[in-house]
Amino acid sequence: MKLWHSLRTSLLIFTFGTVFFVLGKSAINPAPKQLIETPFIFPREVPLSEWKAVQSKNFEDKIPRILYEYTASNLKLEIEMKYVDHPHVNEKIFRQYDPRLSKFGLDKPQMKQQDKTGFYSVEKVEDRVYLRSCINPRAPGVITYEQFIQNRYTYDWQPSRLLPVLLGQEPLRDHRCLWTYLSVPLENLSEQQAYSILEEVWLSWYQWWHPRFPNI
Template identity: 35%
Template sequence: MKFWQRLRTPLLIFTFVNVLFVSSRVLLDSNIGKRKVTPFTFPATVPLPQWQQVASQPLPDRIVEQEPYGKVAFPGRRYQYKQNDLLLDVDARYELNTVGDGQQAIADNLNLSFPTNQSPLQIRHNPQLGYYAVFVHQQRAYLNACINSRGGSTFTPSQFDANRLRYDFQFPRIALWLLGRQELRDNRCIWTHLSLPLKQPTSEAYSTLEQAWFSSYKWWSSRFPPI
């Protein structure tokens, strides 16, 4: 008990100094709280091993209001690939301040929604890459995941939050946050939605999607702009 009593005063002093420092920064630096968005540009071509790209077109921007950035446009692009008689669609969209909800991303980006008690989603895990979901809808097989700026891919908000706690709450980042240089949490995500016609058994279709996504993951995960 005496140990904690001795520790209490230094902790209170440390907390007071930090609060005073941050408050001073907010008062003296007019740029704090005014975050500029670093644009994300989707290239016209994206390599995918063992597939031939046959088309590429931008998706309509999703315009949303997000603090502390204000009105933000989330860009996206669709890529089409061919392998023998299979045609693969890859929709990618950059989101600046996501909560990591894969079901909501499917609803927003693919205009698909499912009853909670009848969801066809199967959440899977790859030890090297992270979490993703697969499902079948109207004779198409889908694979969906949120590629994180730090940590493996995720599909649910709890998985996304676990990455933020593990990779964002580190001393160098906390120090920059105290200086007003960046946000404490990096909530960015590249949502990837892969799909193809169900011309083969479901298990084979899932395997094809997984191989394509595994092959492209490293390319996408290295494309986050600095913030």
């Protein structure tokens, strides 16, 4: 009986030790992940309440990218999306659009947050206003690299993901983003009216895309 108890204890220690070794090795020295060879295919149309779809245009880039166009009450809405699955490329985009790193002035981007969508930024550039955010798996939207990394530690390290990670079916840290840029012109609109329109659209857009985030 004592022998069996000793063997069982040793087996449990070995099993947990192996699990933590694999997790630790993956966290400290993750295998480099290349850009996907078969690009993620964006749907040609995405339903958007109270807006009429006009057209969509795919771009032949290394990073899958598409531009959706909608109209409502003579207002033209553009939504550009990029699917990025490489950590270095994502970090570069975060640095580019981090509101804290932008120029100072009246048109400096503002970082905002909604309970249902997470963080995003709004900005006026010449005669258009923009809303930008990264839709990321299992987590609220983000607009800074620090927010993104915090989400990875908070939402990627879940017990339900342990087996897929150990089997090599999923990466320990999921570095993917669906970058989303919404914009409308300022024709016949005040800046505040334009921001309100974009924030309303963003809520619907996020709620459609987040549960449909691409599988690995």
